[in-house]
Amino acid sequence: MSKVAVLGGGSWGTALALTALRAGHDVALWARDAAAAQAISAGGNPRYLPDIGFEAGIVATTELGEALAGAKILLASVPAQALRSVLESASPHLPAGAPLVLCAKGIERDTGKLLSGVAAEAAPRNPCATLSGPSFATDVARGMPTAVSIAARQDELAAELAAQLSTPAFRCYSTTDQIGVEIGGALKNVLAIAAGATIGAGLGASAQAALVTRGFVELRRIGAAFGARPETLMGLSGLGDLMLTCSTAQSRNFAYGLALGRGEDLSGRPLAEGVATAGIAARIAEEKSIEAPIIAATAMIVGGRMSIAEAVESLMSRPLKAETD
Numbered sequence: 001m002s003k004v005a006v007l008g009g010g011s012w013g014t015a016l017a018l019t020a021l022r023a024g025h026d027v028a029l030w031a032r033d034a035a036a037a038q039a040i041s042a043g044g045n046p047r048y049l050p051d052i053g054f055e056a057g058i059v060a061t062t063e064l065g066e067a068l069a070g071a072k073i074l075l076a077s078v079p080a081q082a083l084r085s086v087l088e089s090a091s092p093h094l095p096a097g098a099p100l101v102l103c104a105k106g107i108e109r110d111t112g113k114l115l116s117g118v119a120a121e122a123a124p125r126n127p128c129a130t131l132s133g134p135s136f137a138t139d140v141a142r143g144m145p146t147a148v149s150i151a152a153r154q155d156e157l158a159a160e161l162a163a164q165l166s167t168p169a170f171r172c173y174s175t176t177d178q179i180g181v182e183i184g185g186a187l188k189n190v191l192a193i194a195a196g197a198t199i200g201a202g203l204g205a206s207a208q209a210a211l212v213t214r215g216f217v218e219l220r221r222i223g224a225a226f227g228a229r230p231e232t233l234m235g236l237s238g239l240g241d242l243m244l245t246c247s248t249a250q251s252r253n254f255a256y257g258l259a260l261g262r263g264e265d266l267s268g269r270p271l272a273e274g275v276a277t278a279g280i281a282a283r284i285a286e287e288k289s290i291e292a293p294i295i296a297a298t299a300m301i302v303g304g305r306m307s308i309a310e311a312v313e314s315l316m317s318r319p320l321k322a323e324t325d
């Protein structure tokens with residue numbers, strides 16, 4: 001049994017802390033909000049996991065030093081756009097050499113960096129890994145069967161983290177294709193917004209299937225440009241997470257798209273990482289001359305620069321081509 005420290009007191013940080021607890025570790029969690037930390041220690045997270053009571057045992061605190069002291073595995077579960085600042089604050093307390101597992105899904109908006117690139121700059125003394133795959137925090141917190149990928153460049157590190165974090169209900173597969181796992185997790189959020197918007201705008205299930213399938217082609221093109229392995233993107237953190245989050249309003253990204261498509265007020269909604277990732281993903285595709293019209297249209301819709309009707313018109317009137325081009 002060793003100590004696992006989790007950064008982030010939201011739904012995913014809490015669910016992963018519970019998994020680590022159930023895997024037999026001592027678990028500390030850092031949350032910036034004192035009331036949240038107190039509630040998590042007592043067995044609840046009323047803001048982010050309402051209606052889910054869980055076992056006590058997580059030691060949650062607002063003190064980074066306390067949470068991180070002596071930890072052998074670090075899980076970073078704050079939103080992607082907050083990762084750099086949280087790691088910079090945590091930096092003096094990060095136990096040197098302890099693997100840092102990145103659990104957020106996104107691309108840094110200001111720099112276009114994958115989160116492993118952010119971690120390399122903000123936490124250079126910690127070997128970095130990525131955990132991603134189809135896994136709703138509510139399902140994981142309830143102990144329902146779930147499978148994810150854990151990726152690290154070093155095979156032994158990925159396998160060791162998978163062994164340390166797996167439980168009978170949380171099955172971690174290991175891989176060395178960290179970039180592929182990161183790209184899959186980040187871009188599926190953009191496509192989940194697009195899928196939700198398709199349904200919200202009343203365009204139908206056929207349009208939804210076409211959009212997700214052709215969006216997946218774009219995801220794989222972008223992945224290939226980053227050096228991701230095709231089989232990774234066909235796995236849990238690509239296809240698997242698309243299947244989950246492009247099909248149900250349980251996904252916050254899909255629900256965001258649904259509200260967008262219905263013309264509802266979008267203020268005050270839960271976190272939808274694809275909103276921040278859409279614009280930067282579209283910019284990366286453009287800079288690398290990668291054909292990604294669905295991601296580009298999603299970025300423009302999310303940014304208020306295109307209506308859904310205009311996007312449909314633009315996507316459907318593109319020149320005909322072979323499906324595999």
Ligand SMILES: NC(=O)C1=CN([C@@H]2O[C@H](COP(=O)(O)OP(=O)(O)OC[C@H]3O[C@@H](n4cnc5c(N)ncnc54)[C@H](OP(=O)(O)O)[C@@H]3O)[C@@H](O)[C@H]2O)C=CC1
Pocket residue numbers: 008009010011012013031032033036048077078079080082085086103104105106135136137138270271273
């Ligand atoms: N929820 C899920 O099912 C899954 C989520 N993920 C990924 O996990 C990541 C985190 O999402 P999730 O936990 O769901 O989000 P939530 O909205 O549930 O929680 C976000 C947490 O991050 C904290 N936070 C936000 N900004 C900052 C900041 N600048 N500094 C410190 N803490 C901050 C919030 O604190 P406060 O309350 O004080 O604002 C809150 O505790 C995302 O990238 C998401 O894609 C991955 C798989 C599943």
Ligand SMILES: O=C(CO)COP(=O)(O)O
Pocket residue numbers: 105133134135136137192241244245250251252253254271272273
């Ligand atoms: O990434 C997730 C499940 O794998 C969670 O999706 P949402 O952030 O869209 O809720």
